[in-house]
Amino acid sequence: MRKVAGKDEVTTMARSEALPSVDGDELEPRFRAVTGGGERRGVRLERIYWDSLGRMSEAGGISIGDLVYHTAADMPETGNLASLLRVLSFKWVLSRLDAIEDVASLTNLNAVLQASPTPAVVLTQERGIKLFNDAFLKMLRHRLPLIDDVQQTARTLRFSIDTQVEEVLSVLSANRGKTLNTGFKIGLGSQSLTGQINLALAPAHEAPMLIGYISVY
Template sequence: MMKPAEIPRDEDWAFQPRFRVLRVGSVRRGIRLEEIFWTVLQKIADARDCSVGDVILACESRLEKGANLSSALRVEAVTYLQQELEAALSKTGRQAVRNQVMASPSPCFALTGDKQLMAYNPAFIGFVQSRLSSLASDATGQGVRLSLDIQFSDLIEKLRIEGSGPATVGFVIGVERQLIRGRLNAILAPLIDREAIIGFILPN
């Protein structure tokens, strides 16, 4: 099986056509496609644990006689990307963030770049109540201010580094004039339309 090719650094690499001769079934075929489509076809092959030639053969077997194979391969590549996008979108969004926050047994919340709490669990409210005697027992997250000891943009950049894992940072929670200080583990929230983190409060 062919190894995935490195993506060229030229910003116009995706548009550059490349002619390749591959074994497709029992014959060798010469096919010209733009580089972006070869890259996606290789991703499909990797996902299916087969060769690009096998992907082409499967695509060709579905074509009617006389149909254009190059066009069919482009459709195959775009269809794969569309399916991958739909799968990714099903795992992202506000509800996905809420589910992760609510599933945590420890105090947990989701914070956006404008310092808005977009989700929090009952353990988080219990954490705040236990440290602020003036907070009503039926209080919610309304009026709770939260800030980090690192610039939000710097934290996002740090978390985006592949393999970096969670980042441990300090935080301050403010309710009226009262403050709570502590530390938390932060991860990126599964959102594509905004920057946000999920914070898991660490025990003192």
């Protein structure tokens, strides 16, 4: 008999999947002496904040020392420089995350799909169709003439590819910037349609998905 996970187990599993692991070494503040604006300062911060400040300085085209100098210049007299740098770096990371999530949203992904003149779909890890474009609907109307409601049918028809979705995700994740071509099959009652589809990792942050452009049908 299959064991059903209890509430506590499910909560623990969800927490472990959502939270990254943290090594003890990452919790220890590291002292660094930095020079900026002609002044030398000693600052103690955890490694993750030094990494963040490094990215900030690289993006801004200045040194970490100059970044610390300008931050200290704007700090109130009663302020704590280390605390201010932590807050500053975290706010910068959050702003970058917001920008990336906006670009990698399902709304933008759908726009990319609709811009394609060829039939295209977005497939989930569970092999379901998440999104499709107007060219895909036109293909269905043309090749599966017995369809009444094309829009509704597109969400419920049987769509499969010759290569397992998990395998495609694994191969493309290991070969960033590459695509994979495989066969596909659409089934609807006694009707069927086969062809070739070019797959790539979908630029979406919600979950691993594939974007596929149908090349032959």
